[in-house]
Amino acid sequence: MRSYEVIFILDPALGDDGVDAAIAAASGIVTKEGGEVAEVQKWGKKRLAYEIKKRREGHYAFLRLRAPVKAVTELERHLHIAESVLKFLTVLAPALRRRPVKAKASAPAPKESDTHGMTVGVHGEAVGSRRTGAEVQEA
Amino acid sequence: MLNKRRTYRRQKVCKFCLDKVLQVDFKDVKRLRNYVSDRGKIIPRRISGNCARHQRQLTIAIKRARSIALLSFAAELA
Numbered sequence: 064m065r066s067y068e069v070i071f072i073l074d075p076a077l078g079d080d081g082v083d084a085a086i087a088a089a090s091g092i093v094t095k096e097g098g099e100v101a102e103v104q105k106w107g108k109k110r111l112a113y114e115i116k117k118r119r120e121g122h123y124a125f126l127r128l129r130a131p132v133k134a135v136t137e138l139e140r141h142l143h144i145a146e147s148v149l150k151f152l153t154v155l156a157p158a159l160r161r162r163p164v165k166a167k168a169s170a171p172a173p174k175e176s177d178t179h180g181m182t183v184g185v186h187g188e189a190v191g192s193r194r195t196g197a198e199v200q201e202a
Numbered sequence: 203m204l205n206k207r208r209t210y211r212r213q214k215v216c217k218f219c220l221d222k223v224l225q226v227d228f229k230d231v232k233r234l235r236n237y238v239s240d241r242g243k244i245i246p247r248r249i250s251g252n253c254a255r256h257q258r259q260l261t262i263a264i265k266r267a268r269s270i271a272l273l274s275f276a277a278e279l280a
């Protein structure tokens with residue numbers, strides 16, 4: 064399980080209920096595959112910086128997930144297929160952490176955590192919760 | 203030796219460091235806008251004064267924002 068942020072742009076022709084339905088469909092897939100949707104944001108109709116599928120604006124929807132890889136691939140497959148989705152973006156939202164502490168030998172190695180690898184991501188919140196590297200992180 | 207002409211350049215500082223930003227957010231378009239030219243190019247840190255770490259994060263954030271149409275790749279032809 065890792066945290067992800069998913070943004071997708073929906074057809075501007077969609078009404079409010081259409082947007083809600085699309086978000087519900089996306090969240091449904093995530094929960095079905097064993098993930099959880101931690102946060103949903105509707106950014107409303109925004110002007111696009113460039114034309115996508117001949118549209119100049121779109122409804123932005125933002126989801127923050129905690130989900131297994133399978134749920135994310137399934138969600139992406141769905142977003143690819145869905146007609147009303149103009150474009151989408153999935154990024155990893157890494158757990159906030161500070162630089163790893165140099166003295167590796169003395170500090171107890173944190174338990175298997177998913178902080179390594181390609182965690183060049185973004186976050187939106189919890190700026191206050193910095194960790195000192197010496198603390199053992201909860202997995 | 204002939205350094206009489208001391209240039210008084212304003213000290214450039216990293217705005218992200220000042221604000222204690224831990225991770226530059228690609229959703230923060232308002233902020234990212236300050237770091238692209240009107241053509242849409244990323245402003246080098248030589249100009250903006252960003253520190254290396256934040257500039258690195260910033261470029262990634264800008265590229266992400268571009269890919270989801272929050273920022274443009276290039277200025278449109280007039």
Ligand SMILES: [Zn+2]
Nearest residue numbers: 216219253256
């Ligand atoms: Zn900085």
